[in-house]
Amino acid sequence: MQAPPAKPGMTIGEIDTPALIVDLDALESNLDRMSAILDKGRVRLRAHAKTHKSPVIAHMQIARGAAGQCVQKVAEAEALAFGGVRDILVSNEVVCPQKLARLAALTHIANVALCADSLAGIEAAASAARDAQTTLTVLVEVNVGGERCGVSPGGEAVALAQAIAASPHLRFGGIQAYHGRAQHVRDPAERKAAAVAAARAAAMTVEQLKQAGLSCETIGGAGTGTFMHDLESGVYNELQAGSYCFMDADYARNSPDPDDARPGFRQALFVLSSVMSVPRPGIAVVDAGHKAVAVDSGLPLVFGRPELSYVSASDEHGKLTVSEEKPAPRLGERLLLVPGHCDPTVDRFDWYVVIKKERVVGLWPVAARGAMS
Ligand SMILES: Cc1ncc(COP(=O)(O)O)c(C=O)c1O
Numbered sequence: 001m002q003a004p005p006a007k008p009g010m011t012i013g014e015i016d017t018p019a020l021i022v023d024l025d026a027l028e029s030n031l032d033r034m035s036a037i038l039d040k041g042r043v044r045l046r047a048h049a050k051t052h053k054s055p056v057i058a059h060m061q062i063a064r065g066a067a068g069q070c071v072q073k074v075a076e077a078e079a080l081a082f083g084g085v086r087d088i089l090v091s092n093e094v095v096c097p098q099k100l101a102r103l104a105a106l107t108h109i110a111n112v113a114l115c116a117d118s119l120a121g122i123e124a125a126a127s128a129a130r131d132a133q134t135t136l137t138v139l140v141e142v143n144v145g146g147e148r149c150g151v152s153p154g155g156e157a158v159a160l161a162q163a164i165a166a167s168p169h170l171r172f173g174g175i176q177a178y179h180g181r182a183q184h185v186r187d188p189a190e191r192k193a194a195a196v197a198a199a200r201a202a203a204m205t206v207e208q209l210k211q212a213g214l215s216c217e218t219i220g221g222a223g224t225g226t227f228m229h230d231l232e233s234g235v236y237n238e239l240q241a242g243s244y245c246f247m248d249a250d251y252a253r254n255s256p257d258p259d260d261a262r263p264g265f266r267q268a269l270f271v272l273s274s275v276m277s278v279p280r281p282g283i284a285v286v287d288a289g290h291k292a293v294a295v296d297s298g299l300p301l302v303f304g305r306p307e308l309s310y311v312s313a314s315d316e317h318g319k320l321t322v323s324e325e326k327p328a329p330r331l332g333e334r335l336l337l338v339p340g341h342c343d344p345t346v347d348r349f350d351w352y353v354v355i356k357k358e359r360v361v362g363l364w365p366v367a368a369r370g371a372m373s
Contacts, residue, residue, distance in 0.1 A: 001365075006353045010360045012334055017274040018292035020349035020366070021336065022246075024356045026268035027057070030245050033265060035064035038239070043231055046070050046089055046220065048242025051343050053368035054352070055083025057245060068111070070240045074099045075371030081110045083367055089220070090114040091176060091240060093141065093149055095121045099373065100128030104136060113137035113173050113218075117151050122163050122170065129169035137173040138164045139218060142205050144198035146180040153177075153201040158212050165214060174218030175209075177202035178240060183225030184250060184297075188257040195226040199233035206235070224251060228260055248342040250297035270303060270336040271345065272353070273318060275329045284308070284329050286318040286337075293318070293337055294344035303336040305329075310337065 005016035015021075038045055044067035049058055058069045058080055068087025071077045077088045087110065094100055094114050106112045107129075116122045116138050129136040140160045143150030151157050157175060165172040182194035198221065206216050220238040222230035227241045243251055246269035256264060273288035290313040293300050300318070302308040307326035312319045318337070322328045329335065339345035347369055354362035 002350045004351045004353070004363045006360045006363065008360050008362065012272065012355065012358050015272055015334075015353055015360065017272050017334065018288040019272045019353045020346065020351065021270040021272050022352045022354045022364075023266075023268050023270070024354050024361060026266040027245060028060075030247070030265045030268055031060055031064050034241070034244055035066075037228075038065070038231070043236065044238045046087075046238050046240055047245070048091070048223075048240050049076060049080055049368070051242035051346065052245055053079065053346055053366050053371065054364060055080050055085055055367055056364045058083070058085045061245070067238065070242070071368075073371055073373060074102050075373045076368045077103065077106055077112065079368035079371055081106045081112075085110065087111045088113070089139070089218075091178065091220070093117055093121055095124050097124060097128060100124055100136075101132065104128045104132035104134050107132070107134040107136065111137070113139060115139050115141040115149070115176050116160060116164070117141045117149050119160065119163055122160060122167065126167040126169045135169060135171055137171045139173045139176045139220065140164070141176045141178075142202065144177040144179050144201040144221070145182065145194055146178060148180055150176075153205045154208050157205045158208050158214070161209055161214050162212065172214060174216035174220065175202065175205055176218075176220045177205070177236070178221040178223070179226065180223065183223040184254065185225070186253060186255055188255050191225060191254070192229050192257065195229035196233065198226075199230060199235040203233075203235045224265070225254055228257065243342050246342040246346075248297070248345075249299075249301045249338045249340045252301075252338070253298070267303070267338055269339060269342050269345070271300070271339060273335050273337055275331055275333045275335065278328050278331055282322050282324065282328065284320045284322060286310075286320060286335055287316065288318050288337055289313045289316045291315050292345075292348055293339050294341045294348070296344060297341035300337040300339050303338050305335065308335070
């Protein structure tokens with residue numbers, strides 16, 4: 001673990017770089033906005049912790065009404081459970097016996113559920129639960145258009161649900177119907193159409209499960225790009241949005257839905273960088289390359305500085321161009337980068353440097369950094 005790059009009370013100019021910055025006012029505003037949007041009686045938020053990887057932020061979400069957290073990995077579930085989070089869904093398939101044994105062990109301190117999309121996965125989960133003398137809750141993952149994991153809607157999902165319900169060591173928890181590809185469809189009408197089709201497939205599956213005598217406690221799905229449509233569908237009762245707490249440059253490229261009068265979420269996550277070279281006119285180089293900021297969903301933006309374009313990333317260098325009529329940034333100048341993709345950017349740091357009005361007010365560990373097992 002690296003030493004924290006700042007101390008409480010420091011100004012932005014005193015923080016060592018590159019550093020992962022959270023604007024506390026923006027984070028709290030995003031969490032409050034989501035909590036206000038959700039009709040708490042009918043639809044729960046199970047915020048996705050793959051974004052923040054932090055029990056601190058998980059507890060902030062739970063304090064605002066979230067039912068619990070989603071994670072993608074058993075190691076993330078462990079980091080949250082050891083940080084006091086008591087309701088965790090692994091929104092993913094877990095099939096290896098050693099991982100299932102770790103997950104079953106967590107049921108002694110938290111409500112734990114996982115997804116399955118195969119009979120073999122269900123049998124492996126049942127063996128782990130039996131060996132640990134516990135019960136695991138299993139949701140059937142349904143492919144509602146994302147074309148990643150998940151069985152087809154309808155009959156295939158019913159067959160798996162029946163296998164879960166028939167096991168003395170498992171509990172059927174419902175379905176996960178998450179459409180990942182829909183989240184970043186830029187055109188709002190196309191994004192909505194994908195979400196509506198996903199909700200229809202989920203509803204048809206829920207109906208067939210009902211006819212087979214199985215009720216879904218959880219009908220889960222949704223991300224930051226579609227959750228308003230998923231909410232309006234009346235089908236989902238648990239939303240799994242994650243990125244909304246921080247946002248990123250990729251989500252900023254989604255055109256806003258004209259029907260949604262609510263203001264968007266604010267950018268709350270940044271990578272603070274320093275200009276380390278101004279080698280030629282019109283060029284500046286910062287100390288944050290792709291080891292500090294994820295570029296899988298596009299290059300970062302330079303916050304509040306439209307005249308600067310981050311044009312290429314190497315391991316430890318970020319090259320910026322400066323538009324002609326503007327002065328180049330000074331050597332040593334601090335620049336806030338808006339990451340292209342928030343989740344993997346967070347994974348590059350051990351510490352959140354939490355700021356309020358340009359002063360450091362906290363250092364929070366990224367507890368599930370590197371939790372990929
Ligand atoms: C299963 C699942 N649910 C929810 C999410 C959250 O999506 P977002 O961070 O876009 O809100 C993801 C993100 O990849 C996911 O894989």
